[in-house]
Amino acid sequence: MRFLFKTAYGQDIRLFRDGLTAAWYGVLAGIVVLLPVLLSRYYIGEITWVFIYGICGISLMVLVGYTGLISLGHAAFLGIGAYAHAYFLHLGVPWVTSVAIAVLITTACGIVVGLPALRMTGIYLAIATLAFAVIIQEVFTRWEAVTGGFAGMAVDKPVIFGFRFNNEASFYYLCALILALTLLLTQNLLRASTGRAWVAIRDSEIAAQSMGVHLALYKSVAFAYSAAVMGLAGALFAHKIAYLAPDIFSILFSIQLLLLVIVGGLGSLQGAVFGAIFVALLPPIIAIMRDAIPNTMASFASATGVGAIGAIGRGIGDFLKKPGVEAGIFGLILVLVILVEPAGLYGRWVKLKLFFSTFPMYKRDSFKRQKNYMRSERLR
Amino acid sequence: MTFFQAENLAINFGGIRAVDNVSFAVEKGEVFTIIGPNGAGKTTIFNLISRIYQPSAGRLLFEGRDITAMPPHRIAELGIARTFQNIELFEHATLLQNLLLGRHVHRNTGFFSELLFLPSVRRMEVEHREAVEKVIDFLELQQYRDALVANLPYGVRKIAELARALSNGPRLLLLDEPSSGLNVEETNDMAFWIEDIRNLLGISVLMVEHDMKLVAAVSDRVLALNYGRPLAIGTPQDVQKHPEVIRAYLGA
Numbered sequence: 001m002r003f004l005f006k007t008a009y010g011q012d013i014r015l016f017r018d019g020l021t022a023a024w025y026g027v028l029a030g031i032v033v034l035l036p037v038l039l040s041r042y043y044i045g046e047i048t049w050v051f052i053y054g055i056c057g058i059s060l061m062v063l064v065g066y067t068g069l070i071s072l073g074h075a076a077f078l079g080i081g082a083y084a085h086a087y088f089l090h091l092g093v094p095w096v097t098s099v100a101i102a103v104l105i106t107t108a109c110g111i112v113v114g115l116p117a118l119r120m121t122g123i124y125l126a127i128a129t130l131a132f133a134v135i136i137q138e139v140f141t142r143w144e145a146v147t148g149g150f151a152g153m154a155v156d157k158p159v160i161f162g163f164r165f166n167n168e169a170s171f172y173y174l175c176a177l178i179l180a181l182t183l184l185l186t187q188n189l190l191r192a193s194t195g196r197a198w199v200a201i202r203d204s205e206i207a208a209q210s211m212g213v214h215l216a217l218y219k220s221v222a223f224a225y226s227a228a229v230m231g232l233a234g235a236l237f238a239h240k241i242a243y244l245a246p247d248i249f250s251i252l253f254s255i256q257l258l259l260l261v262i263v264g265g266l267g268s269l270q271g272a273v274f275g276a277i278f279v280a281l282l283p284p285i286i287a288i289m290r291d292a293i294p295n296t297m298a299s300f301a302s303a304t305g306v307g308a309i310g311a312i313g314r315g316i317g318d319f320l321k322k323p324g325v326e327a328g329i330f331g332l333i334l335v336l337v338i339l340v341e342p343a344g345l346y347g348r349w350v351k352l353k354l355f356f357s358t359f360p361m362y363k364r365d366s367f368k369r370q371k372n373y374m375r376s377e378r379l380r
Numbered sequence: 381m382t383f384f385q386a387e388n389l390a391i392n393f394g395g396i397r398a399v400d401n402v403s404f405a406v407e408k409g410e411v412f413t414i415i416g417p418n419g420a421g422k423t424t425i426f427n428l429i430s431r432i433y434q435p436s437a438g439r440l441l442f443e444g445r446d447i448t449a450m451p452p453h454r455i456a457e458l459g460i461a462r463t464f465q466n467i468e469l470f471e472h473a474t475l476l477q478n479l480l481l482g483r484h485v486h487r488n489t490g491f492f493s494e495l496l497f498l499p500s501v502r503r504m505e506v507e508h509r510e511a512v513e514k515v516i517d518f519l520e521l522q523q524y525r526d527a528l529v530a531n532l533p534y535g536v537r538k539i540a541e542l543a544r545a546l547s548n549g550p551r552l553l554l555l556d557e558p559s560s561g562l563n564v565e566e567t568n569d570m571a572f573w574i575e576d577i578r579n580l581l582g583i584s585v586l587m588v589e590h591d592m593k594l595v596a597a598v599s600d601r602v603l604a605l606n607y608g609r610p611l612a613i614g615t616p617q618d619v620q621k622h623p624e625v626i627r628a629y630l631g632a
Binding site for chain 2: 193194196197206210211
């Protein structure tokens with residue numbers, strides 16, 4: 001176990017805790033850069049989804065994980081960003097300008113949706129954002145002049161300053177870069193007074209207010225920033241999916257985004273990325289298992305001569321091919337996460353790291369929280 | 381000009397007049413305590429001052445300015461910080477982050493400079509940290525600096541809340557039952573700290589308190605309330621001997 005000696009206040013403000021942490025993130029960046037060389041096109045495409053979902057996760061993490069406001073309508077912001085970007089691209093606006101306009105439009109929508117949030121909390125805010133998402137989906141369907149309605153809207157590959165992101169690998173790098181930038185900017189906000197004000201609102205509005213936090217202003221800023229990041233993700237999403245249709249941005253998608261941050265671990269940016277890995281990679285993993293499990297078990301059966309193993313393998317394969325199984329597994333994992341690890345995948349990761357760094361001395365109760373029954377809710 | 385003044389303060393909750401025509405003034409450098417049985421309206425007065433409630437009648441003046449109609453978040457900017465009876469800390473943040481939030485009114489960085497973490501933001505953060513470290517030294521909280529508030533024992537949270545209020549750099553400190561839930565030794569420490577806050581930091585203190593030993597030890601003047609109405613005002617000894625106060629407490 002290492003001890004960190006602090007000699008300057010600047011040390012607590014740094015992006016990375018110490019040199020070693022920075023080095024590990026460097027290794028991670030190196031792996032991300034090298035992956036397109038090592039993996040096939042299919043896998044690169046799937047990992048690109050991780051990056052796009054990661055940006056979505058950051059958006060919701062700021063709102064739900066840090067400011068404590070819930071939103072059941074974030075797919076609508078993703079849709080607004082995607083449609084706006086696609087529309088302006090069709091008009092011949094350059095890529096960077098088009099993304100900027102899309103982000104501005106979603107930010108404006110975020111502020112408008114955020115206004116009721118100044119008065120509502122909890123379940124009421126969830127219902128308001130849900131209603132917003134339903135309205136927006138209807139707008140996508142009916143406003144055919146812009147969105148193309150049910151006929152949908154094709155989105156071309158991005159062209160930035162004359163460079164065409166033609167293949168999977170180049171778009172992969174673009175998404176990775178934008179994810180890294182979004183992480184950096186968000187972390188900057190979180191380590192300054194804006195981020196502290198958000199956390200304060202999440203934990204105790206009344207104390208935040210008494211300490212001088214303008215509740216309405218900071219809640220609006222949280223909604224606007226969250227929507228802006230979602231709009232940015234929407235622009236990349238449009239290119240990735242290549243064909244926009246209104247039914248993509250459904251309530252279920254909003255809920256899936258919410259699950260992403262909960263599974264990842266509320267209250268940490270790393271959690272947003274962990275959640276994105278889970279949401280983006282679970283379907284392809286199930287798809288691989290569908291064939292891999294029966295095949296390996298069949299070869300195992302022929303090697304040992306026990307026919308029952310092959311039959312079980314075929315059974316599992318057939319089960320995984322049934323419609324709805326993917327959603328079922330998704331739900332099952334969610335239930336398990338909430339029951340076993342409320343801090344999410346990131347919480348588990350932190351425990352794992354502590355286990356190895358303190359190896360023989362690890363105490364299971366290190367993370368046990370005392371329950372606090374003294375807090376008053378009556379002024380809410 | 382009086383430092384802090386409440387004039388004919390009143391508030392109704394439905395048919396109940398929780399605070400009824402209360403007037404008092406706090407002088408600069410004074411420890412002023414409000415006492416009274418449960419439900420006398422002490423905390424309600426605090427909530428009126430921090431603008432959580434809107435008074436039905438009366439005025440609040442701080443350094444000559446009328447703060448009766450001011451939005452709640454502006455109160456801290458003026459230099460009035462408070463603690464809560466049932467600790468209202470930011471549970472899932474570290475003690476350091478809690479105290480840094482106390483510096484919120486002193487920030488001078490905008491959203492976009494924070495987004496880019498410009499050198500000015502970095503300088504500001506270090507400045508905040510230096511101010512917070514002074515409070516940490518003052519209240520001897522060094523060992524809890526990086527601990528999550530949710531994991532701190534009750535006594536430490538009580539002091540942490542005091543520390544957060546002090547980080548704000550207030551001129552008037554509102555303490556809502558600083559000794560509730562503390563043991564004898566911790567209450568004694570609290571008494572010393574309140575004296576130090578007044579004598580060393582020059583902060584005036586307005587306090588709600590039940591522990592008469594603490595009240596007598598640190599208060600310059602005491603206001604006794606019952607059913608929202610003032611009973612007596614004066615030195616702790618005078619108020620304790622006042623027949624109305626004795627009747628309110630003992631029901632004689």
